[in-house]
Amino acid sequence: MDASWVSDLNHIVLQNLVPFGTRLLGAIALWIVGGWVIKMVKAMSRRGMAARGLDATLIEYLESTIGVMLRVLLVIAVLSLFGIETASFAALIAAAGVAIGMAWSGLLANFAAGIFLILLRPIRVGDFIQAAGITGTVKEIGMFASVLDQPDNVRTFVANNKLFSDNIINYSSNPFRRVDLVAQLAHSVDPKAAIALLKARVAQIPNVEISPAPDVEILEFNPAGTKLVVRPYCHTEHYWQVYFDTNQAIVDVSGQAGWPIPAPHQVLRQHP
Known part of the structure; x- marks a missing residue:
């Protein structure tokens, strides 16, 4: 056996x-x-x-x-x-x-949205965009989701359908963009002279576009004095460098010209 x-x-x-x-x-x-x-x-x-x-x-x-x-x-x-x-x-x-x-109809919607993103090309790999509440650089457009790297180096995955159905702001489509800053002047500072000094100084900042030239204009009058708008133009890749350099230029010009620190002025009248 x-x-x-x-x-x-x-x-x-x-x-x-x-x-x-x-x-x-x-x-x-x-x-x-x-x-x-x-x-x-x-x-x-x-x-x-x-x-x-x-x-x-x-x-x-x-x-x-x-x-x-x-x-x-x-x-x-x-x-x-x-x-x-x-x-x-x-x-x-x-x-x-x-x-x-x-x-999983949502996945099919994401797949279809990915096809439209490829065919219509509102964004491309390498573009700096803002969409679906996320701002960052496009690293990949996948079958169901796209990959964006935010400015603080955080990688974010966004569903294609959510990306395609939202408003897409593409900062890389045009050759340059505008940097918006302001300069507050005291009451005793001549706005015309300040505008001339700031225009000359901002134009010297690296990576600022020559055409269009930087805009420096009067924005408003407030209790502290005259507020100027300072707007240089640059490529998206140089945005933050121009942004911080323009702020530094405003500080340098105000210090070299001896402008006083702006402060609100009030007039008090006493009635008998």
């Missing part, structure tokens, strides 16, 4: 476990090789699209789509090694896709 039991065990191992182990090893090898091939195909497709001068945003989107499609085909190939009918599996994927599509 013992010999018969050992013989039956050997028969079970040879008939079931050995073929299953062989398929398992083949599936692991196929998964590893397939993953390497997918990486190679994505790299080659990226180089090919870049050589044809396609937009960086479109390249990222197409590369991501190619990777997902190839990964699905790889999963089907791996399952076929275990005897699973690929036709049945494809039908199962289709049925699951319908069910998931009905349950």
Whole structure:
């Protein structure tokens, strides 16, 4: 009986476990090789699209789509090694896709919004934008969400549908933008002389546009004196550098000219 039991065990191992182990090893090898091939195909497709001068945003989107499609085909190939009918599996994927599509309509909306972002191109990779309550540089436009790096170096993922349905402010579309600052003058300071000094000084700041020239005009009159608006123009990349340098220029000009510190003036009249 013992010999018969050992013989039956050997028969079970040879008939079931050995073929299953062989398929398992083949599936692991196929998964590893397939993953390497997918990486190679994505790299080659990226180089090919870049050589044809396609937009960086479109390249990222197409590369991501190619990777997902190839990964699905790889999963089907791996399952076929275990005897699973690929036709049945494809039908199962289709049925699951319908069910998931009905349950996760938001994801489909994000996918559609991503396509519109690619085709209409209101934003591109590298643009500095403000949308969906987030301000930052676009790093990636994915299939369902886009990646933005905020000025404080915080990475934020925004759903494409939320991004596309909101107002998009693209600071990188035009060659320059305006920096808005003010300079408060005391009552004793001549506004015309102050305007001339500030215009000359702000024009010397690095990265300030020559045309249009910086604007320095009277904004309002208040209890402290005359308030001037100081508006240089620069490229988005140099915005904060020009912003802080303009503030420093206002301080330097006021100090060199000896302007008094502005303070509200009040006149009190006493009636008998």
